[in-house]
Amino acid sequence: MAEISVVAPDGVPEVRAGDDLAGVLLPALRSADLADGDILVVTSKVVSKAEGRVVRGGREEWIDAETERLVARRGPMRIVRNRLGLTMAAAGVDASNVEGGSVVLLPEDPDASARALRAAIAERTGINVGVVVTDTAGRPWREGQTDIAIGAAGMVVLESFVGRTDAHGNELAVTAPAVADEIASAVELAQGKLGARPCALLRGRADLVLARGEDGAGARVLIRADGADLFGYGAREAVVRAATGDPADRAPFGSPVTAEELAAALGRAQIDTAAVAEDEVGCSSARRAIVEILAFAHGWQVVGDPKDGTDLRLQPCTP
Structure with a gap:
């Protein structure tokens, strides 16, 4: 029987610029009995706050600054391809859970942020975990939003089943589960949008966690190159x-x-x-x-x- 569990601990204090993120999260994670093969999932907002990515100014001007290319506009809403190559509403600029007159930008390099957090946890605990940094995004043709992986370290982010066969002997040609995105969405169910639980542990997929010292390709490999997507514009x-x-x-x-x-x-x-x-x-x-x-x-x-x-x-x- 396959079993996956998610624990999203309470008690994480407000994160501020310059905070040691591993030091802030580890006390809350002790109750979850952190172990080798766990996958630590953290929201991009707490990563950004720790890295000083809370900035003063209007949301629209920061959307302009973070935008590489406008994909679609409907009234005041903008879907853009941002400087990280992510296509999302408002370039990922967030004005919630921050004091008035300020906005939160996405981390400068979410994969690097994940690598640093993984290394800090390994150094302080000796435990080998995978790390995923998440953000919320909409989906074409579907109402609502889900969390996706925008950063990752020490884990497989995209499984490939190409060339393998199913139970009926059919060869799989394009099946490639985006497991990092699936983990991000599963964990968000436990965190809750208003639960003040910015981190969680997913257990049961140790097969996705890489050996110590191997960080992997990161979540950037999940981003299609400009022009490879069928929907480059609205x-x-x-x-x-x-x-x-x-x-x-x-x-x-x-x-x-x-x-x-x-x-x-x-x-x-x-x-x-x-x-x-x-x-x-x-x-x-x-x-x-x-x-x-x-x-x-x-x-x-x-x-x-x-x-x-x-x-x-x-x-x-x-x-």
């Missing part, structure tokens, strides 16, 4: 970005598609393609503006100007 923003055609916006649309895929997209827009080759598509110039927008969104571009004004030549963009 629906409205994607239209505007493609219509604008700024070369700086190419990356979120991903790598150039094949000539056949581009021809199919042009066909859906009722634009006839004159020729299709491995690296060139020809089409009518009658609706040039639409052709250029579709080409940009698919990683292609119009090259040269047709001499007779009838046909356009499209080629894939170079990286």
